[in-house]
Amino acid sequence: MPFDPAPFTRKRFFVTERGGVDLRPPSTRREFRFRLLFVTVIICLLFLILFLRLWVLEIFQGEKFTRLAEDNSIRLLAYPAPRGLIYDRKGRVLAKSRLSFSITIHPWNLSEEILNETIDQIGPIIGMRKEEIRERIAKWPTPFSSVLLKEDVGLEVATKILERKGSLAGIDVKTRPLRYYPDGELLAPVLGYLGEIGREELRTLRSKGYSLGDRMGQDGLEKVYDGYLRGEDGGWQVQISNQGQRIGVIGYRKPIPGNDLILTIDKRMQEVAWDSLRGRSGAIVVLDPRTGEVLALVSSPTFDPNLFVPRISKTKWSSLKEDPLHPLTNRAIQGQYAPGSIFKVITALAALEKGLISRDERFSCSGTFPFKDRVFRCWRKEGHGELNIKEAIIHSCDIFFYQLGLRVGVDNLVELSQKFGLDQPTRIGLPHEEKGLLPTKRWRKDSLGRGWYEGDTVNLSIGQGYLLVTPLQMASLMSAIANGGRLYEPQLVKEIISSEGET
Known part of the structure; x- marks a missing residue:
């Protein structure tokens, strides 16, 4: 078969000035150099025009722009x-x-x-x-x-x-x-x-x-x-x-x-609550036990927030802060009070939950309850006679709950109180909320340097002694009792709506 050199001669190789190999023919390389030179010239011309324009503005119109800058501002x-x-x-x-x-x-x-x-x-x-x-x-x-x-x-x-x-x-x-x-x-x-x-x-x-x-x-x-x-x-x-x-x-x-x-607030209900407190110190909280929504929350006395618009004077601010009635205090969440007879519900529930009393068991109330070296009394001097637990709650008999509290004991009372959140804030979402004081044996030892006495349990069983709660805590407690035991966090805001109407 004869030798054909064509396949080996179709591509031509050119040696460049630097010793490299260039596959392009001389005509193609000349065309590329021409284009590169053309682009370079165009770029230089553009920079020259820009420089001339800036020079004209600076030399011939600089004074004009300086005057405008001095005469005007943004x-x-x-x-x-x-x-x-x-x-x-x-x-x-x-x-x-x-x-x-x-x-x-x-x-x-x-x-x-x-x-x-x-x-x-x-x-x-x-x-x-x-x-x-x-x-x-x-x-x-x-x-x-x-x-x-x-x-x-x-x-x-x-x-x-x-x-x-x-x-x-x-x-x-x-x-x-x-x-x-x-x-x-x-x-x-x-x-x-x-x-x-x-x-x-x-x-x-x-x-x-x-x-x-x-x-x-x-x-x-x-x-x-x-x-x-x-x-x-x-x-x-x-x-x-x-x-x-x-x-x-x-x-x-x-x-x-x-x-x-x-808000969850009902203005009409708020007005009724406010009118009932007008002129007196106190707080009223109304909750919906089905949802935990706050329908009314009143503290009296209080202040007019319009005093701060656009700004409150130093005289008025000092007057508010130094007022002995403390109008800047939100008593519903900051006021700490002995709950009194409301707490008897906790004592009754703790006894029933632990099986320490039946619904039919009866205690006697004669109006006085001698215990060790003290005599505790019922609010009704003549007493209530024989009562079961339902009747004791209806008549709020102190002596019934003295006896029941001693049977339940401080530890069980504290345990159930904690379940109802009496040792912590309700998390209503308002600033400065207090949590009250739920006394325990440890607290008594650390704070007062002495142990817990049974007389302390007697007082605790009717919501007295060292126990302190806020009105909102008590409202939350009774709301949970009313709905079967579910403790909601109180809610004040139902919806947040943007300026475009989106929720």
Whole structure:
């Protein structure tokens, strides 16, 4: 078979100047070099044009732009988002926002002459002396931001300023929503109040989007659900001349309202409970035993949360804190009291659960109960005679439960009390809840330095002695008794609804 060299000669190899091998023919390599040169020239031309443009702006128009920068500035006019509304279970408004007017001045880009003229004119309108305004500007904590002169002024004052806006350089009338509680003190223990964020608080809150002067919940549901209730602020970016006048609006961001809360509270039931306590110290809690929902929660005396809007004066704050009736204390969750006869239910239930008494067994009550070196008495001096456990509960016979408590013993009473949560907070979701005091043998030894006596058990069996509970703990206990033994965590909030209507 003859030798065919064609398969070995179809591809040609070219040795490059650097000794490498290039498979491309010379014509292809020349074309590639030409394209590379063309692209390089284009890029250089673009950079040259950009450089010439910057040079022209700097040399021929630099003075113009410098003058514009000096004559004008960009200012952000913030508009706080409306706080979410709070409703009762039937849609009645418990907390909302109202429109308010605040007067601010932006003095930083005003000449001294113009600033003096503005201060001279604005002072009499808002009821501030020149020295006050000067001091406010000098002590303002955030330089180059608008200085608040007067907050929550009337419509008449705001209108007067707007009518003279052309001659009041740097002055702005800002609208902002402020919290309003239509029913005043009726729901203060539940709703709480708002307060202004100070510098110390801001150190930990800045990362969460808060700014100096923002208002946040300080107590009650306003505090617990602050993150839901507060919205996202919006505002305008405006161009301001060196005369302090607005030239135009550059941008706008719409504020997003906060989420609304629907509570389990029934306002009508709250009013009935409040009226029954008016003028007296105490607390009332109403629970739905089927769900644990709080229908009413009243503490008296209390305070009007509108006092904190826009901010409470030092005099009023001191008056509230020093009031001997403690209106800032929510007695329903913070007040600690001896439960008294309500606790007899625990004593009876512990005895029945342990099989220490039958329903028919009877104890005798003569009005007095001599025990060791003491004499314990029944609330009814003449006594109740012979009673079984049902009759003893109906008549709340002390001497019956003295005897039953001694049979049950302190350990069994404590064990059942713990099952009903009397040694811990109910977790209702309100700040500062107390857990009361459930005395035990160990507690008596550690706290008082002595052991537990049977006389202590006698007192404990009728809810006296060292035992302390909150009204809410007692309401939860009786709710569990009513529903067959299920202990619910009390609920105050049914739903959280976004500004778009989503749950």
